[in-house]
Amino acid sequence: MKVKRQERIRHDCLRILDGRDKELDPLRQSELVIVGGTGFVGTWIAEMVTALNDAYQFGIKLSLISRSTEQFSNRLPHLANREDIHLIKSDVRQLGEFPMDADWVIHAAANPDIRTHASNPLDTASVVVDGTMSVMRTAERLGRLKKLLYLSSGLVCGPQPASEMGLAESAQGAAAPDASFVYANSKRFAETICSAARAQSRVPVLVARPFSFVGPYQSLETPWAQTTFLSDALQGHAIRVLGDGQVVRSYLYGSDAAYWFLKILTAGQGGDVVNVGSPVGTSLQDLAKLVAQNFEPSPEIMFNTSPRSLGRSAQLLPDTTHAQNEYGLSAFTSLDEAIKLTAQWHLMQNSQERG
């Protein structure tokens, strides 16, 4: 069953790479480092890189730097034990050991869990801000560095104006400067650090702003709508939707996101900023229905579990015109398919755990 789940992931990667592998040719025979490499994004990029190496003989050497390498090894031995993947245990703020021959660096280190942001806002800020400073200082010393991609956040521009269909990279909004928005504001300042590193030290850094993702490897303990709905359904509970279900979000599938990041890394110009996400919005009501239809028996959907309309943050969608026009990127996996693949993957995991 475990092998089947791995095959599913590999299939997802190959499906995206089919006809697009040449777009990533600059990665051939190169060394890629992902700082914060064992989370959702890092794991999917690792899956994509190993697919490129196995199916297209790219010969990429991949280093994953993380505080959680042991957990990664236990959870994903099929990646951790590969010769082309090197795990380095380190805190992003103290990068003692770093592959100095790196051609490409992706800086993805941060904890996007809103519970951590709320309980430990100072630590959240430190990981993002001090971590980015540390990565930039390290990047200054990398003689072969071609490009560094910083994974910021779609939250840095604050809430989406009601008049806009999507939030463009050029949006001028910002979150309020208080502890409740420490993640968004830290990410925003980290973008400034990237810009400073480019201006002062010529670090070839560009920025990706991720919005919402869905897919295998996303912890169902995180309190986001997609994970909570899946968790409810997997446990046989009713799906509980806060408010009236009219909040609109979009979700990019894991393998799509991994390809987007690699494409932006290799094709982007230093200084560019690119939204990463699906432009196709869906209401939480429809998302709950999509999740429910993948389970048998189909779980009940309960609305207004918090009896309020959530007007304040009703819609948050990326405007992906820039990603589409400059990089030829779009959501390759439909939301229906993304939810189906994710639900099946978790169901396979559940039956594996049951024995």
Next chain:
Amino acid sequence: MMERNCTISISDPTLRDGNHAVGHQLDVEQIAAYCRAADAAGVSIVEVGHGNGLGASSLLVGEAKTPDSIALEVARKNLTKSKLGIHVIPGFATIERDLKPALGMGVDVVRVAAHCSEADICERHISFSRGQGVEVWGCLMMSHMISPVFLLEQARKMESYGAEGVVFMDSSGHFLPEDVRKRVELLVSELSIAVGFHAHNNLGLAIANSIAAAEAGATLLDGCARGFGAGAGNTQLEVLVAVLERLGYRTGIDLYKILDAGDLAEQILMQKIPSITSVSVVSGTAGVFSGFMRPVSRIAKEFDVDPRDLFFELGRCKIVAGQEDMILEVAKELALQAAKGGK
């Protein structure tokens, strides 16, 4: 009657907060009878348990006559439409020993409570309950002790942990309507989840404060039959329902039946109907937890000090629930000062 087209959910902690007023001595028959009455009236949530919530029965804060498991079993049997709620204070209630078995007995609503500045301690209990598919609220007790902005920060934590609503509690009956309005308006404008309010009647403002909360956007209000609760009691439920009805809010509660429930509660639950005593006024003014009324009165008598002095001193010490042992210390100090010729 005004037509507001708004619905207010009512959570009724008569069988939980009321337990404070009788030293946690509510028995099985009382629980069963009141549950039937509240259920018949159409109360949204009926909260059951020790005054300090699940797992709190102890020598320190009082031993309950009816163990949690029995109380919940009886309540569950007698609630058909109303949701069964529990009050959970991490520290008193543990997930493995208390929360898991309670959820297994059919609890519908978990209200995880902490002192107003300590929302962090609720993360595991809220996340766990949310993961079990039940309705979860966060409760911030003694909320007069922090500023509105600080209250919002704590409420945001509870929202991030997965709470579907946040109730802020005026545990010492200290607020004025304007205090409540400010807080509700801020929480409603900044949170994406529901806001509720729980009042105590030390200054005779429980109804006025609850209405101020509703007018500012709160969608859940707590009320107890005859105000049965700690200290001067809570918002009197029957009155609250009648006033809300007059103001045009929908509660889903049958007025005659909730009046019947109030009459029944007076007959079978209470040794005396809560009233605003001189000491209650002092407790509310000093901002001290209403649940301290009984121990303060007892200890003041024991040390021959004025309970009003004791309350004001406790207020200056910013004592909170769970620090019952400090009442003794402070009373001793006051007695010592009196013996030395001080006040």
